[in-house]
Amino acid sequence: MSSFLQLAVELAIILLAAKAAGYLSMRLGQPSVLGEILVGILLGPSLLDIVHLSFVNSETLAESIHELGELGVLLLMFIAGLELHLGELTRNTRVAALAGTLGVLFPVGFGWGVGLLFGLEGESALFLGLALGATSVSISAQTLMELKVLRSRVGMGLLGAAVFDDVLVILLLSGFLAVVEGSTNLLDLLLILGRMAAFLGLSVAFGLWVLPRLARMVARLPISQSVLSLAIIVMLIYGVAAELLGGMAAITGAFLAGLMFARSLEKERMEAGIHALAYGLFVPIFFISIGLSVNLRTLELSVLWLSLAVILTAVLTKFFGAGLGARLGGFNWLESWQLGAGMISRGEVGLIVANVGLGAGLVTQNEFSAIIGMVLVSTLVTPLILRALFTKKNESRLATSPETSETEESKP
Numbered sequence: 219m220s221s222f223l224q225l226a227v228e229l230a231i232i233l234l235a236a237k238a239a240g241y242l243s244m245r246l247g248q249p250s251v252l253g254e255i256l257v258g259i260l261l262g263p264s265l266l267d268i269v270h271l272s273f274v275n276s277e278t279l280a281e282s283i284h285e286l287g288e289l290g291v292l293l294l295m296f297i298a299g300l301e302l303h304l305g306e307l308t309r310n311t312r313v314a315a316l317a318g319t320l321g322v323l324f325p326v327g328f329g330w331g332v333g334l335l336f337g338l339e340g341e342s343a344l345f346l347g348l349a350l351g352a353t354s355v356s357i358s359a360q361t362l363m364e365l366k367v368l369r370s371r372v373g374m375g376l377l378g379a380a381v382f383d384d385v386l387v388i389l390l391l392s393g394f395l396a397v398v399e400g401s402t403n404l405l406d407l408l409l410i411l412g413r414m415a416a417f418l419g420l421s422v423a424f425g426l427w428v429l430p431r432l433a434r435m436v437a438r439l440p441i442s443q444s445v446l447s448l449a450i451i452v453m454l455i456y457g458v459a460a461e462l463l464g465g466m467a468a469i470t471g472a473f474l475a476g477l478m479f480a481r482s483l484e485k486e487r488m489e490a491g492i493h494a495l496a497y498g499l500f501v502p503i504f505f506i507s508i509g510l511s512v513n514l515r516t517l518e519l520s521v522l523w524l525s526l527a528v529i530l531t532a533v534l535t536k537f538f539g540a541g542l543g544a545r546l547g548g549f550n551w552l553e554s555w556q557l558g559a560g561m562i563s564r565g566e567v568g569l570i571v572a573n574v575g576l577g578a579g580l581v582t583q584n585e586f587s588a589i590i591g592m593v594l595v596s597t598l599v600t601p602l603i604l605r606a607l608f609t610k611k612n613e614s615r616l617a618t619s620p621e622t623s624e625t626e627e628s629k630p
Contacts, residue, residue, distance in 0.1 A: 221276040228279060229286075229503070231268060235261060236502035249361045249601040251505055256598070258509020269510065283507055290504030291356050291566060292472040293496035296453045298359040298377060299476025300489065301368050307477065313375040313547030313557070317540040318382025321561045324539025325350035325532060326390065332531050336524050338585065341398055345580040348394060349572055349589050350532045351387050354565030354597075355380040356469060360501070361601040362560070365608050372553050375544060376560040377473065383561070384470050385414055391571065392465070395578070410465055417464030421456055421471070425478025433484040446488040446495075449479055467567060511569060512594050516587055525588040532592045533599060536562045556607045563600035568593035 219227075236254045243253025261268045269280040329350035333343025355376060362368040362376070392410050429452065436448045453475045460471025479485060541558025545551065572589040575581040581589065 219273055221278065224274050224276050224279055225282055227273075228268060228283060232261070232283070232506045233499070233502055236506050240502070247605070249364050249605055251357055251360045251364075252598065252601045254502060254505035255357075255509050258506035259512055259514070259594075260509070261506065262510040262512060264512065264514040280510070283503065283510065286500060287504035287507030288468075288566075290496065290500035290502070290507075291469055292453060292457050293492065294356050294360060294501050294504065295469045295473040296449075296476035296479075297492060297496060298355075298363070298368065299473040299478075300480050300485065300492070301363065302374060302377070302477060303480055304477055306369065307374050307378055310371060310375040310378050310547075313371075313544050313549055314378025315382050315543075316547040317375060317543035317557055317561070318379035319386060320543035320546075321353065321379060321536055321540030321558070322351040322383055322386045322390070324535040324542075328531050328535045329528070332527050336527065342580055342582075342585065344394060345575045346528070346585065346589070348387070348391050349568065349575060350528070350535065350564075350592070351383075351390065352564055352567045352571050353380055353383045353387075353536065353561050354469070354563050354567040355560060356504075357563040357565055357597055357600050358560035358604060360505075361604045365605070367608060371549065372556045372560070375547075375549065375553075376557050379540060379543070379557065379561060381470060381473075384466055387571075388414070388465060391574075395574075398578070398580070414464045414466060417459055417466065417471075418474075420463075421459065421474050421478070425474070425481070429478050430482050433479075433482040437484045437487060443488075443491060445484045446491040449475075449488045449492060450495075452479065469567075508565065508597060512590060516590070518584060518587060521584040521588050524585070525591045528588045528592045529595045532564070532596050533562055536596075537603075552607070556604065559600065559603040559607055562603065563597045564593045565597050568596070 235257045239253035239257035240250030241253075243256075244250050260266060263270075269283065326347040329347030330344050331347075333346040334340075338346065358376060359368065362370075362373045367373055389407070389410060393407055396406055433445060433448060436444045441447070453472050456471035456475035457468035458471070460466045460474075461468050464471070479488075537555070537558040539558070540561040541554040544554040544557040549557065568589070572581075572586055572593065575589075576583075576586045
């Protein structure tokens, strides 16, 4: 069987499993993303190991599925940005800054302390704290869209806090790696900050002044799905620029692209198409790929107590750190805890940071396993906690805006 046919069979299995698990999860009163991640774990090396079945001999199959999943998370964050308006997002800047900052400092500080408590050397303990500081809101964004509260104060504050979180973690991680490698040049750190500022400034300027005119011009061309194609091109360019120019996560660029496109009068012409493309193919592959990347067999019992300590620290410090920041920013207590819960997931960002540490020799295989366990648990509990907090009595009065009812429900 050719490599393409092997990929086709694998994708058919993944999509069928994702939709079935998502449907079952929703029937049980939980977000569809929870079922999709869980079935991904079952399909992965922990149990069935579908990318190494008897008929599979392609060496690039797992990588191809992973890359399709990366497109899925870009589309997911683009849609999250598309659901919002820039003015709404900027009204929650104080909350976003405080929640994003405390949501990093709490996990980094306490994670460092846990590492020292378990006998890790100074550098390894500090890296453990930095690994706990990362956040991935792709899981939370999908859950909030299903709950129809992405455009609530909590949803907008959460997405803004994720941007501050991304910037701060990258600065701390870059500074840490520079010190470890023997380079403490302040100019290098200023250069990193300047790259971020340059990317954010250029992306916003393009989105405000060039993109609306470009979209109107493209919409008049006799090309099928011209606006949809433009949206995908802009999303991909923003994602690439975020990493290469800004040194930030590609999902941050995709979110900004969606936020900029939300201002375009041509938004409605491509919205249905982008939803169909994302939820019909790429987003389910992304959620399954998270599970495929986890191998529970590698989690050794010898590091059980370290793993439990890391998991508890990761969940509680994000929840209370970001929640306290939101409260100081002006949210009420329920909104604050909802935002804190949304920041818990480490997702693909946590996996990236963990692999950086393993490659640089900053963590051993045991510590790496503990971080992977933390990423898995934090990703799984986030939709559960969000669902519980948003289904409290009087939730709609406390945490949603009048525009919430206009938001389309995302399909599993």
